[in-house]
Amino acid sequence: MLSRKTKYAINALVYLARYEDEQPISVSRIAEDRHIPLKFLEAILTELKNARILKSKKGKYGGYSLNGRPEEIDLAQVVRLFDGAIALLPCVTHDYYEPCEECVDEETCGIRQVALEIRNATVARLKGATLASILERERKMRE
Amino acid sequence: MLSRKTKYAINALVYLARYEDEQPISVSRIAEDRHIPLKFLEAILTELKNARILKSKKGKYGGYSLNGRPEEIDLAQVVRLFDGAIALLPCVTHDYYEPCEECVDEETCGIRQVALEIRNATVARLKGATLASILERERKMRE
DNA sequence: ATTAATCCCATAGAATAGGTAGGAATAAAA
DNA sequence: TTTTATTCCTACCTATTCTATGGGATTAAT
Numbered sequence: 001m002l003s004r005k006t007k008y009a010i011n012a013l014v015y016l017a018r019y020e021d022e023q024p025i026s027v028s029r030i031a032e033d034r035h036i037p038l039k040f041l042e043a044i045l046t047e048l049k050n051a052r053i054l055k056s057k058k059g060k061y062g063g064y065s066l067n068g069r070p071e072e073i074d075l076a077q078v079v080r081l082f083d084g085a086i087a088l089l090p091c092v093t094h095d096y097y098e099p100c101e102e103c104v105d106e107e108t109c110g111i112r113q114v115a116l117e118i119r120n121a122t123v124a125r126l127k128g129a130t131l132a133s134i135l136e137r138e139r140k141m142r143e
Numbered sequence: 144m145l146s147r148k149t150k151y152a153i154n155a156l157v158y159l160a161r162y163e164d165e166q167p168i169s170v171s172r173i174a175e176d177r178h179i180p181l182k183f184l185e186a187i188l189t190e191l192k193n194a195r196i197l198k199s200k201k202g203k204y205g206g207y208s209l210n211g212r213p214e215e216i217d218l219a220q221v222v223r224l225f226d227g228a229i230a231l232l233p234c235v236t237h238d239y240y241e242p243c244e245e246c247v248d249e250e251t252c253g254i255r256q257v258a259l260e261i262r263n264a265t266v267a268r269l270k271g272a273t274l275a276s277i278l279e280r281e282r283k284m285r286e
Numbered sequence: 287a288t289t290a291a292t293c294c295c296a297t298a299g300a301a302t303a304g305g306t307a308g309g310a311a312t313a314a315a316a
Numbered sequence: 317t318t319t320t321a322t323t324c325c326t327a328c329c330t331a332t333t334c335t336a337t338g339g340g341a342t343t344a345a346t
Contacts, residue, residue: 001227001228001230001231001232001233002231002232003302003303003304004303004304005303005304007232007243010254014253014254024322026321026322026323027322027323028321028322037304037305037306038306039305039306039307040304040305040306042323042324043305045323046323046324046325049323056322056323056324057313057322057323058311058312058313058322058323058324059311059312059313059314059320059321059322059323060312060313060314060315060319060320060321060322061313061314061315061321061322062312062313062314062321062322062323063322063323064323075254075257084144085144087144088144088145089144089145089150090144100150109281110157110276110277110278110279110280110281110284111153111157111218111272111277113280114218114268114269114271114272114277117268118264118265118268118269121261121264121265121268122261122264122265125257125260125261125264126257126261128257129254129257133253134253134254134257135253136253137253137256138252138253141253146333146334146335147334147335147336148334148335167291169290169291169292170291170292171290171291180335180336180337181337182336182337182338183335183336183337185292185293186336188292189292189293189294192292199291199292199293200291200292200344201291201292201293201342201343201344202289202290202291202292202342202343202344202345203288203289203290203291203343203344203345203346204290204291204344204345204346205290205291205292205343205344205345206291206292207292
């Protein structure tokens with residue numbers, strides 16, 4: 001399951017994409033509109049900024065903006081940032097690779113194969129889930 | 144990522160399937176062979192027994208046995224038992240269903256669709272990963 | 287009786303999740 | 317130049333979950 005942090009992050013990003021032309025948007029506006037604890041969201045947006053997914057503008061009338069087009073920002077990036085590896089096992093991740101401590105022989109590990117297939121399928125879908133595509137889906141469903 | 148508990152459980156189950164004709168097998172044997180902390184494994188096998196995935200025989204020469212054929216026991220059952228829901232969001236699980244607190248409109252939620260597709264694909268693969276199929280994969284790979 | 291198991295209950299340290307508090311720095315507007 | 321609205325920074329806090337460990341009661345085969 002995704003952590004609250006990740007879900008809040010996704011919600012905030014979708015919000016920013018939706019009101020793209022009103023950027024920069026303040027943390028407090030997003031927090032109120034999406035019912036996210038203010039200070040918690042502040043920390044989340046800071047992380048997104050450090051990861052260069054968002055950019056910020058300080059001072060009055062400042063706030064956060066997407067650092068890139070909604071087509072370029074996808075859920076794989078966000079999930080990895082907050083929840084770490086997407087895979088079920090450390091030995092099938094690309095970014096966070098580590099052997100399984102208890103794995104006697106990685107080459108012939110039957111669980112590993114399954115985990116690898118699941119990872120590949122999941123990553124592909126998360127990468128396909130860009131902010132743009134999420135907004136598009138929502139638009140279609142509202143009809 | 145799967146918890147250690149789940150990984151230990153899977154390892155123990157594969158071990159039992161592999162030495163099916165030597166059942167019942169004691170906790171201490173599995174713990175030593177697979178390098179799992181004894182008392183921790185004891186608790187894990189108790190849970191598997193309560194879930195009727197294993198059965199036990201007390202006293203000398205006792206131990207644990209699979210409660211069913213290796214074709215009938217799959218990773219979806221095990222993962223659900225120890226790590227809970229497989230889905231990324233509570234609103235797309237079957238067993239543990241809960242709405243997302245912050246979700247304004249579940250019907251038109253764009254993230255939900257993605258999460259649902261991922262869940263379906265993942266569950267299908269985990270259900271396909273029976274103990275029998277895992278052993279079969281390992282056999283093939285050793286060639 | 288002895289031995290080798292499971293069963294049962296309680297405890298505990300470490301890490302993580304989720305959230306809070308207060309104030310400094312910055313920048314636009316009045 | 318003061319006010320106002322914002323991000324930035326640092327520190328803290330609590331509850332829960334994860335990963336175990338310890339001791340002894342019960343059961344059953346030899």
